[in-house]
Amino acid sequence: MKFPESFLFGAASASYQVEGAWDEDGKGVSNWDVFSKIEGKTYQGTNGDVAVDHYHRYKEDIALMAEMGLDSYRFSISWPRIYPNGDGEVNPKGIEFYNNLIDECIKHDIIPFVTLYHWDLPQELEKNGGWTSQRTLKAFEQYADTCFAAFGDRVKHWITFNETVVFVRHGYIFGAHPPGLINDFKNYYQVLHNVFLTHAKVVLNFKNSGYKGDIGITHVFSPAFPADDKQSSKKAADHANMFDTFLYYDPILKGTYPEYVLTHLKQKGYDFELSHEDQEILLKAAPLNDFIGINYYQPMRVIANDSSAARELSREASTGGAGAVSYDGVYQTVKVPTLSYTKWGWEISPEALLDGLHLLKEQYGNIPIYITENGLGDEDPIIDGEIKDTARIEYIEEHLKFVKKGVSEGLDIQGYFAWSVIDLLSWLNGYKKQYGFIYVDHADHLNRKKKDSFYWYQNVIATRGENI
Numbered sequence: 001m002k003f004p005e006s007f008l009f010g011a012a013s014a015s016y017q018v019e020g021a022w023d024e025d026g027k028g029v030s031n032w033d034v035f036s037k038i039e040g041k042t043y044q045g046t047n048g049d050v051a052v053d054h055y056h057r058y059k060e061d062i063a064l065m066a067e068m069g070l071d072s073y074r075f076s077i078s079w080p081r082i083y084p085n086g087d088g089e090v091n092p093k094g095i096e097f098y099n100n101l102i103d104e105c106i107k108h109d110i111i112p113f114v115t116l117y118h119w120d121l122p123q124e125l126e127k128n129g130g131w132t133s134q135r136t137l138k139a140f141e142q143y144a145d146t147c148f149a150a151f152g153d154r155v156k157h158w159i160t161f162n163e164t165v166v167f168v169r170h171g172y173i174f175g176a177h178p179p180g181l182i183n184d185f186k187n188y189y190q191v192l193h194n195v196f197l198t199h200a201k202v203v204l205n206f207k208n209s210g211y212k213g214d215i216g217i218t219h220v221f222s223p224a225f226p227a228d229d230k231q232s233s234k235k236a237a238d239h240a241n242m243f244d245t246f247l248y249y250d251p252i253l254k255g256t257y258p259e260y261v262l263t264h265l266k267q268k269g270y271d272f273e274l275s276h277e278d279q280e281i282l283l284k285a286a287p288l289n290d291f292i293g294i295n296y297y298q299p300m301r302v303i304a305n306d307s308s309a310a311r312e313l314s315r316e317a318s319t320g321g322a323g324a325v326s327y328d329g330v331y332q333t334v335k336v337p338t339l340s341y342t343k344w345g346w347e348i349s350p351e352a353l354l355d356g357l358h359l360l361k362e363q364y365g366n367i368p369i370y371i372t373e374n375g376l377g378d379e380d381p382i383i384d385g386e387i388k389d390t391a392r393i394e395y396i397e398e399h400l401k402f403v404k405k406g407v408s409e410g411l412d413i414q415g416y417f418a419w420s421v422i423d424l425l426s427w428l429n430g431y432k433k434q435y436g437f438i439y440v441d442h443a444d445h446l447n448r449k450k451k452d453s454f455y456w457y458q459n460v461i462a463t464r465g466e467n468i
């Protein structure tokens, strides 16, 4: 069986991680331009000043994507390229760059799939309260509408926010992302609501303005399962699903927050302002989402955190490996000896993706889904000058098998975007953690080289996954 003709085989990137040109052509300073230069915040002090120079080499990169046969390229727009100060004057050179990038995709029959926010906030807004500030929320609505108006004639797929849980939890609880706050639980939950409310307003504007195309949001998807058959572990998994999945998906797809969460927050004094007007906006926007984007890397295997151990707060501890205490201290993830893991301690479990997708269907109905990220972070072996990333081929093949099974079981999965199209900067892991089909030689002028997985994915696309 082949994947449906309409199914999109894609691959993804993000502006700060690929573009470089951090201060060129009128681009404003982003929060990551500043944060990445704070001592100790990133691995070996790596940053996106140059990244892999996609800003200057996008034509070469898109030609390689076309050679691979990609149906679609998911990339993000750097907000400070469009609005150097977050709001105020538009930077025409920023509009020009993304017009050129989009036109290059169209020239090669590659569908542009655009993320508006993949974590690079204009520093002017970050230093004035970031996502806690009404100025930022209003500025994002303006920025989104500017992008719809400028690019909406060619871009028909829009993602508002990438992985809200990552930029908010790392920014306000772990201190591993800007603004680098630690255990600011009150603002953590308020900012979550601010982002979801802003998403809802942008969806309503998109639809009411008559822009063509579809719009959604991309969330992390890490379904939690009890690590053993103890009742306490089952309870811990239910709690994890409430605070790591339903807290994110409910306000988007139902327009309401899980009562279990609201009750907990009230007890803790972390309840956020949720006006009647806000509630109305969430409810109105919910049915207008055209899809949900899902970034799946691993499930969580959890037990109760009865040792009341505190979470280790460090960059390495924030890179997502199993075996950590949860941000709220209620549960902890465990590594199960019989399961397999990546070099960064991420469980490799394609079957849990499918199990989790059925969980979502039970909660939200058969919603249109794009797998907007899935991939293997690895240190790829180079043998006789060739990048032999066999492990990545196996990883993606196994996950595509379960995506295909899901499609055959009637799940409305409309596409799969591998993370990442090209080796790029990992926020906290520098360049050592590779995800791409295309290798970038940092020892040789960032020259590109096709990996084994490039040719493998090329064949998968050409045969519409018939042999998966």
Ligand SMILES: C[C@@]1(C(=O)O)OC[C@H]2O[C@@H](O)[C@H](O)[C@@H](O)[C@H]2O1
Binding pocket: 014, 017, 162, 163, 295, 297, 319, 320, 373, 377, 419, 425, 426, 427, 428, 429, 433
């Ligand atoms: C933490 C990490 C990683 O570096 O492995 O997870 C996988 C992938 O998720 C994406 O949303 C991030 O933009 C990208 O940088 C990657 O980030």
